[in-house]
Amino acid sequence: MMDTRSQCYRCGQRFSVPPNTATIMCPSCKFETKTQSFERLKSQDGGQISFRSFIETARTKLSRSGTGSSKSNKSLNCKPSTLLFSESLSGLRPCRKRALLIGVTYKNSKQKLKGTIIDVKGFRGLLMDTFTFPEEDIRVLTEEEPEPDFVPTKKNIQNSFKWLVEDCMAGDSLVFYFSGHGVRQFDFDSDESDGFDESICPVDFVEAGTITDDEIKSAIVRPLKKGVTLNAIVDACHSGTVLDLPYVYNRKAKKWEISKRLSEDEKHTDRGLAISIAACEDRQVAADTSSCIGKSSINGGAMTSVLIQIVKKNPTITYGKLLDSIHEDIEKANKEGCLPGILKRMLNNFLSQKPQLSASKEFNVNSRFLILQ
Known part of the structure; x- marks a missing residue:
């Protein structure tokens, strides 16, 4: 035939x-x-x-399904397209939407988190239902994934960073989402104004180490080509500048401020735009809904939960309005709070999380929420 x-x-x-x-x-x-x-x-x-x-x-x-057994966890990754989509057959193609979503529970450790996979599933649904991200262009790393390549180890996260940005072209919209532990460690490169590097913790961070802001920037910010937009949402402690972006938005003064001295590399104008929405400032910790938002039955990150609710109601919300709305909802939750009054007053600057917006370049925060591009 x-x-x-x-x-x-x-x-x-x-x-x-x-x-x-x-x-x-x-x-x-x-x-x-x-x-x-x-x-x-x-x-x-x-x-x-x-x-x-x-x-x-x-x-x-x-x-x-990753296996023939009905007892195995169902994968959130759509195969084989997710793995093979990076093969570039032509320089001409439609603008692409691609996302990397990571949720780490650290389930076999003392640092166990309850709601990170709930966060990932919720954010994945937001991308697919509200912003029409194709299922096959979303890669998910969690400990529930049946295939070893999709478990959030340091090596797999680093490999997935490469997948996220490879072959990116002008008009592409990329998303990086992380829900898990974040830590601060001493800066030995002397490139941080506060003397600390911010890092995210893969599931094997005790053995393999953390992934620092310098590494993340090198992996998914520097490779961005002109016309490409990367939106990063990081729901972790000490995540304010975890992408090491030079511009931080001052919400009260309503202006951008330079958080660090611009390197020669950051002065280039022929690169894409990276934007980060972090759960809290570098010195602060991030709460989950069970500890901060009343009697919530969903144990997810407070910032993720609030962000999803806000954006679902208004998908065309601006960055400025989004940041204000997240602040208002979390501040309201903090007042209802989970800490005794005297302890809360003593530790407020460190425990009362203030979501932070940063970027590789200044832009108008009254523009549309750029995941829509």
């Missing part, structure tokens, strides 16, 4: 399809879809499918 022609449901690309092929991946946009020729073949044959096609379909379903 000769090959037939089919068309991608997503980008419209036409391509050849081998006989009796149930699904095929578009060579242009990497979208996996049922072939039109196969649908016609089914109708002609009265719904009878060849044994070979049946095996191919079953194999695809098993690979998506």
